[in-house]
Amino acid sequence: MKPAPAIACALVRSFGQGVRQLREARGWSQERLAEQSNLNRSYIGEVERGSVIASLLTVEKLAAALDISPAALLRHGEALYDANHAAA
Amino acid sequence: MKPAPAIACALVRSFGQGVRQLREARGWSQERLAEQSNLNRSYIGEVERGSVIASLLTVEKLAAALDISPAALLRHGEALYDANHAAA
Numbered sequence: 001m002k003p004a005p006a007i008a009c010a011l012v013r014s015f016g017q018g019v020r021q022l023r024e025a026r027g028w029s030q031e032r033l034a035e036q037s038n039l040n041r042s043y044i045g046e047v048e049r050g051s052v053i054a055s056l057l058t059v060e061k062l063a064a065a066l067d068i069s070p071a072a073l074l075r076h077g078e079a080l081y082d083a084n085h086a087a088a
Numbered sequence: 089m090k091p092a093p094a095i096a097c098a099l100v101r102s103f104g105q106g107v108r109q110l111r112e113a114r115g116w117s118q119e120r121l122a123e124q125s126n127l128n129r130s131y132i133g134e135v136e137r138g139s140v141i142a143s144l145l146t147v148e149k150l151a152a153a154l155d156i157s158p159a160a161l162l163r164h165g166e167a168l169y170d171a172n173h174a175a176a
Binding site: 012075 | 103141142144147148160162163
């Protein structure tokens with residue numbers, strides 16, 4: 001639950017945005033994702049806001065809940081990051 | 089630096105194996121990868137052995153040092169995981 005240092009913020013934030021996007025695409029609340037992933041609801045909120053750096057275990061749990069591979073979940077965040085930076 | 093719970097061991101271990109494989113493919117020592125990634129040498133050893141769960145920030149640093157995307161680094165570990173399980 002360490003706060004993200006500034007240097008990592010962009011990608012950590014994009015990862016969180018990716019999680020939120022995939023969750024909302026399923027029409028799931030944070031509560032629902034929390035149940036499916038065995039994570040805490042407020043922790044999910046922090047991950048989505050990019051205010052914590054998730055561990056590989058958290059990535060794995062979220063990916064399993066969202067029914068994609070951990071690599072695919074990261075790639076989704078990277079695509080958002082690239083899109084944000086192409087637009088800037 | 090929390091030890092990996094048994095449930096996550098297989099994928100965390102495959103991630104570590106992937107890091108080791110890509111490092112060795114470059115002919116790099118753990119010291120060299122530590123310098124390139126701004127991580128501790130002994131921590132790299134633990135990641136490679138799968139005895140710690142890396143954070144997304146560590147994944148990002150290792151990926152940058154190895155000149156691939158974080159998603160590609162995870163996918164490499166997943167491919168090893170699949171290969172190990174197909175062989176078993």
